[in-house]
Amino acid sequence: MQTRLGHIQVNVTPANLPFYRELMSFLGWQTIHDSEFGVGVTAQGEPSVWFIAAANGANNDYDGVGMNHLGIHASSQAEVDQVVEFIKERGIPALFDTPRHRPDFAQDENSTYYQVMFESPDSVLFEVVYGGPKQN
Numbered sequence: 675m676q677t678r679l680g681h682i683q684v685n686v687t688p689a690n691l692p693f694y695r696e697l698m699s700f701l702g703w704q705t706i707h708d709s710e711f712g713v714g715v716t717a718q719g720e721p722s723v724w725f726i727a728a729a730n731g732a733n734n735d736y737d738g739v740g741m742n743h744l745g746i747h748a749s750s751q752a753e754v755d756q757v758v759e760f761i762k763e764r765g766i767p768a769l770f771d772t773p774r775h776r777p778d779f780a781q782d783e784n785s786t787y788y789q790v791m792f793e794s795p796d797s798v799l800f801e802v803v804y805g806g807p808k809q810n
Contacts, residue, residue, distance in 0.1 A: 679721040681714075684744070685728035690795045693764075694725040697794075700760055701746060701802070736799040743791065743799035751788045751809045757802045761792050768792055769799075784808060 686694060691713060698715040699705070703723075707714035712726035723744070736742050748754050758773050772790045779787035789803040 681722040681724060682741075682744070683724045683726055684741075684798055686725050686794070686796045686798070687731065688727035691725060691727065693795055697760070697800075698723070698725075701757070734797040734799075736793075736797065743801050745801045745803060748802055748804045751786070751804045754788050754790055754802055754804050758790050761790075766792050766794075780805070 688710075691710075695705070695708070695713050698713070701717075703715040703717045705713060706716055706722060707724070710727070712724055714722050714724045716722040734740070748757070754773055758768060761768065769791045772792075773788065776787040776789060785806055786808045787803060787805045789801055791799065791801045793799055
């Protein structure tokens, strides 16, 4: 059998759909579906992520059973820093002492793992990360 990831659905509060539209557009993802019930996005033909209006108001617990975080790869450290500014302008704090380099996650001494982590209005945890050659 040969399978691959097709899509991920994240249930969110309907009133917060504009945040996900704006965030994913800022990150360069293409909208493939948009309605009052949700938005579907993809990055250059990769598997899609769907933010769908939830039927109930239960909060996400990223430390509980279920998805911990949604990881988005950036192509440079500067892009991670741009995301830091994006969330700061919206009053969203960076979490876990990020942005920062994580040498424990880097492939070798010539590379870096530079990340920012933040929580969406629905407590969905996001990580935007550059992993690759060290940059100035």
